[in-house]
Amino acid sequence: MAAPPPIEKSLIQLNDVSKFYGEVLGVNKINLAIPPGITSLVGPNGSGKTTLMNLITGLLQPTRGSIEVCGMTPEDPETFFRNVGYCTQFDSYPKGFTGYDFVYSFLRLFGWDHAECEQRAWRAIDRVNLREAASRKIAGYSKGMRQRIRLAQAISHDPRVLILDEPLNGLDPLVRAETIALFREFSGEGRHVIISSHVLHEVDIISDQVILMSSGYIVAEGQIKGVRSEIEEHPMQVLIRCDRPQALASRIFESNNVVEAKVHGDGGGLLIKTRNADEFYLMMNRIAMNGIMVETVAPVDDDVQSLYEYLIDDGGGGGGSKS
Amino acid sequence: MNPVWLKQISAVLRLEIKKSFFARRGLWIYFLALIPVLIWGGHWMVMRYKAERMHTHAQASPGVTREKLLSIKQGMTTAEVEAILGHPASSRTVTRRNGTEFKYWTYSDGTTTRNITFRDGAVQRLNTEHAACDLQEDTVIFAGIFQFFYLRLAIFFGCMFVFMNLFRGEILDRSLHYYFLAPIRRDVLVVGKYLAGLVATTVIFCLSTIAQWTIFVLHFDPINRDAYLQQNNGFSHLLSYVGVTALACLGYGSVFLAAGILIRNPLITAATVLIWESINGILPAALRQISVIYYLKSLCPVEIPMQQGVPPPVALLAVNVDNAPPIVAVLGLLALSAAVVFISTRRIKRMEINYSTDN
Ligand SMILES: Nc1ncnc2c1ncn2[C@@H]1O[C@H](COP(=O)(O)OP(=O)(O)OP(=O)(O)O)[C@@H](O)[C@H]1O
Ligand SMILES: [Mg+2]
Numbered sequence: 001m002a003a004p005p006p007i008e009k010s011l012i013q014l015n016d017v018s019k020f021y022g023e024v025l026g027v028n029k030i031n032l033a034i035p036p037g038i039t040s041l042v043g044p045n046g047s048g049k050t051t052l053m054n055l056i057t058g059l060l061q062p063t064r065g066s067i068e069v070c071g072m073t074p075e076d077p078e079t080f081f082r083n084v085g086y087c088t089q090f091d092s093y094p095k096g097f098t099g100y101d102f103v104y105s106f107l108r109l110f111g112w113d114h115a116e117c118e119q120r121a122w123r124a125i126d127r128v129n130l131r132e133a134a135s136r137k138i139a140g141y142s143k144g145m146r147q148r149i150r151l152a153q154a155i156s157h158d159p160r161v162l163i164l165d166e167p168l169n170g171l172d173p174l175v176r177a178e179t180i181a182l183f184r185e186f187s188g189e190g191r192h193v194i195i196s197s198h199v200l201h202e203v204d205i206i207s208d209q210v211i212l213m214s215s216g217y218i219v220a221e222g223q224i225k226g227v228r229s230e231i232e233e234h235p236m237q238v239l240i241r242c243d244r245p246q247a248l249a250s251r252i253f254e255s256n257n258v259v260e261a262k263v264h265g266d267g268g269g270l271l272i273k274t275r276n277a278d279e280f281y282l283m284m285n286r287i288a289m290n291g292i293m294v295e296t297v298a299p300v301d302d303d304v305q306s307l308y309e310y311l312i313d314d315g316g317g318g319g320g321s322k323s
Numbered sequence: 324m325n326p327v328w329l330k331q332i333s334a335v336l337r338l339e340i341k342k343s344f345f346a347r348r349g350l351w352i353y354f355l356a357l358i359p360v361l362i363w364g365g366h367w368m369v370m371r372y373k374a375e376r377m378h379t380h381a382q383a384s385p386g387v388t389r390e391k392l393l394s395i396k397q398g399m400t401t402a403e404v405e406a407i408l409g410h411p412a413s414s415r416t417v418t419r420r421n422g423t424e425f426k427y428w429t430y431s432d433g434t435t436t437r438n439i440t441f442r443d444g445a446v447q448r449l450n451t452e453h454a455a456c457d458l459q460e461d462t463v464i465f466a467g468i469f470q471f472f473y474l475r476l477a478i479f480f481g482c483m484f485v486f487m488n489l490f491r492g493e494i495l496d497r498s499l500h501y502y503f504l505a506p507i508r509r510d511v512l513v514v515g516k517y518l519a520g521l522v523a524t525t526v527i528f529c530l531s532t533i534a535q536w537t538i539f540v541l542h543f544d545p546i547n548r549d550a551y552l553q554q555n556n557g558f559s560h561l562l563s564y565v566g567v568t569a570l571a572c573l574g575y576g577s578v579f580l581a582a583g584i585l586i587r588n589p590l591i592t593a594a595t596v597l598i599w600e601s602i603n604g605i606l607p608a609a610l611r612q613i614s615v616i617y618y619l620k621s622l623c624p625v626e627i628p629m630q631q632g633v634p635p636p637v638a639l640l641a642v643n644v645d646n647a648p649p650i651v652a653v654l655g656l657l658a659l660s661a662a663v664v665f666i667s668t669r670r671i672k673r674m675e676i677n678y679s680t681d682n
Binding site: 021058078082086093105113 | 328347496501673675677
C-alpha cells in the first residue's frame with residue numbers, strides 16, 4: 001500500500017461540538033484532538049459513538065461547534081472523502097448488489113475508470129478475505145460477512161483516515177484477529193484509525209488511545225493502561241452461542257480464566273464469567289478450531305452497563321473531559 | 324468543464340438508470356403508459372370488427388344503397404321496408420310474454436349499417452352505424468386523452484414515483500449514505516440522479532406516445548389516414564406530442580425531485596401539486612407561469628373545443644386563457660425546471676442522514 005500523502009495537519013479536531021436530535025441529546029460539548037494511530041471510542045449503547053462519527057464525516061451537522069479532519073471538512077467532499085473512509089453501522093445496501101458491486105460501484109463514484117476500480121475493489125476484498133463470496137448477493141451474506149464487505153468498502157480507496165463504527169461486531173474470533181491486524185497495519189503507516197466498541201476488553205490492548213463516552217459526554221480520555229488492572233478485578237459476562245454448550249462448558253473449565261459457566265436458558269448457548277477477557281478470547285480461538293460450532297461470542301449488555309458504572313464511578317476520569 | 328464531474332455523473336447514471344426503469348413496486352408506471360395505447364388499440368379492433376360485419380351484411384343484402392337505407396322512416400311496415408331494401412342481411416324475432424312481437428333487421432351498403440326494430444310489424448326504432456371514423460372527432464379525442472389522462476395523470480404520477488424515489492426511496496432503504504460518503508459533490512449527485520430519472524421516464528412515456536400515435540394513424544381508413552397525415556399535419560402532431568411528453572417528464576421530474584428532497588410526506592406533495600396544476604387556468608397570469616401544465620398546454624397541437632354544457636370542473640382543466648408562444652413555452656419550462664433543480668442542489672447540502680426519524 002502506498003504511503004499516505006504528507007501530513008501537514010495531522011489532527012482530527014472537534015471544538016465544542018454538540019448535537020441535539022430535536023430535544024434529545026446526541027453528544028454534548030465534545031472537545032478532542034485526535035492524533036494518528038488507533039483511537040477507540042468506547043461507551044455503552046446510546047452513549048453517542050455513532051453520533052460522533054456521523055458528525056465527523058458530515059452525515060450529521062453539528063448543532064454547535066466545529067470539526068476538522070486533518071484540515072479538511074465534509075463541505076468539500078471531493079477532497080474529504082478521498083482521504084477518509086467510513087465504515088458505518090448502517091447494515092443496509094443498495095438493492096440487488098453483490099459484495100463486489102458494492103465496493104466497485106462506490107469506487108466508480110470517485111471518477112476512476114473501470115480497470116482501476118476493478119483492481120482496487122479486488123484488493124480491498126482480498127484484504128478482508130471475501131473473494132469467494134464477492135460475486136454473491138449481499139442479501140445472502142451472514143452478519144460477519146456484511147461487516148467485512150463494509151470494511152472492504154471503507155478501505156478500498158486507501159484513505160489516510162479510517163473511521164469504523166463497531167467494526168468487530170459479529171466477527172468470529174479468527175476474523176476478529178485478522179481485522180485487528182489490519183487496523184494495526186493501517187495505523188502503523190501513520191494514519192488515523194478510529195474504531196468504536198461497547199466492549200473495552202475488545203479494543204483496549206490494540207488502541208493507542210481510548211475515549212470513554214457515556215450519555216453523550218466524554219468521561220475519560222487517554223491511554224487506558226491504568227484502568228486495565230481495575231477491569232480485571234471486575235468479571236465480565238459473555239454469552240457464547242454454539243451448537244453443543246455442554247461440551248463447550250467442560251472444555252472451558254479446563255482453563256482458569258473462567259469463574260463461572262452455565263448453559264443459557266434456551267439451551268443454545270453458554271453464559272460464562274471471566275476475569276481475563278484477552279486470555280478468554282484467545283482460548284475461544286483454539287476452541288473454534290476444534291470442532292465446536294461457535295456462532296457468536298458477545299458480551300452481555302447488562303453486564304457491560306454495570307462495568308461502565310463501575311468504571312465511571314470509581315475508576316475512570318470522574319465525569320470530566322480532559323482534552 | 325471538469326472531466327471528473329462527467330465521470331462521476333456517468334457513475335451515478337450507471338447505478339440509477341436501472342433502478343429508475345425497474346423500481347420495486349414501479350411496474351404500474353408501464354401500465355399507466357400503456358393505457359392510452361390499449362384504448363386506441365381497442366378502438367381500432369372494434370372498428371375493424373364493425374367494418375368486417377358491414378361487409379358481410381352488404382354481401383347478404385345486395386342492391387342496398389345509402390339513399391335507400393336513409394329513406395326508411397318510423398311507422399313503415401315490414402312489407403314496405405322489404406319492398407325498398409329486399410331481404411334483410413340478418414334478422415331476429417322475439418315475442419314477449421304479453422304477445423308483443425319485436426323484429427330486429429339489419430341492412431348494410433358496406434359503409435353504413437341500419438339496424439331496424441319493428442314492433443308488431445311497424446318500424447319503431449332506427450339506428451345507424453358508420454364504418455369510417457370521423458377524422459375531426461377522433462383527432463380531438465386523441466388530444467383529450469393526451470391532455471386529460473396522459474399528461475395530467477399518467478406522466479404526472481409516473482414522474483412522481485420515479486423522481487420522488489430518487490432520494491426518498493434511498494432514505495427509506497437506508498442506503499443514501501453510500502453516496503454521501505463518496506467524494507462526489509452533492510449537487511453533482513442531484514444532477515446525476517435527475518438525469519437518470521429523466522432517461523427512464525422519457526423513454527417509457529415517449530415510446531408510449533409514439534405507439535399511441537401509430538395506432539391512431541393505423542386505425543383510420545386509407546382516405547382519412549391520408550387526410551390526417553397530409554392536410555392535417557399528422558407528422559407535426561407526432562413531433563409536438565413527443566416533445567410535450569419529454570418536456571412533461573423534465574418539468575414534473577424537477578418538481579418531484581425537489582419534493583423528494585424538501586418534503587417528507589409524498590401524499591401531501593402529490594395532492595398539493597395536483598391541485599395547483601388543476602386550478603392553473605383560473606390563477607392570475609404571474610402565478611400561472613409557475614406551473615408545468617401551463618407551458619405544456621400551450622404546446623399541445625390540437626385545441627380541445629369546450630361545448631356548452633361541459634361541467635365547470637372539466638372546463639377548468641381545459642381553458643387556455645392565454646397560450647404562450649411555443650418558444651416562450653419551451654424556454655419557460657426549461658427555466659422553471661432549472662430553477663427547481665437548482666433549489667434542490669442547495670437544499671441537499673444540508674441534508675442529514677437520519678434514517679430512523681425519516682420514515
Ligand atoms: N435519529 C435520532 N433521533 C433521535 N435521537 C437519536 C437519533 N440517533 C441517535 N439518537 C440518540 O442519541 C444518543 C446517542 O446515540 P448513538 O447512536 O450515537 O449511540 P451509540 O453510542 O452509537 O450507541 P450504540 O452502541 O447502540 O450504537 C442516544 O440517546 C440516541 O437515543
Ligand atoms: Mg452506534
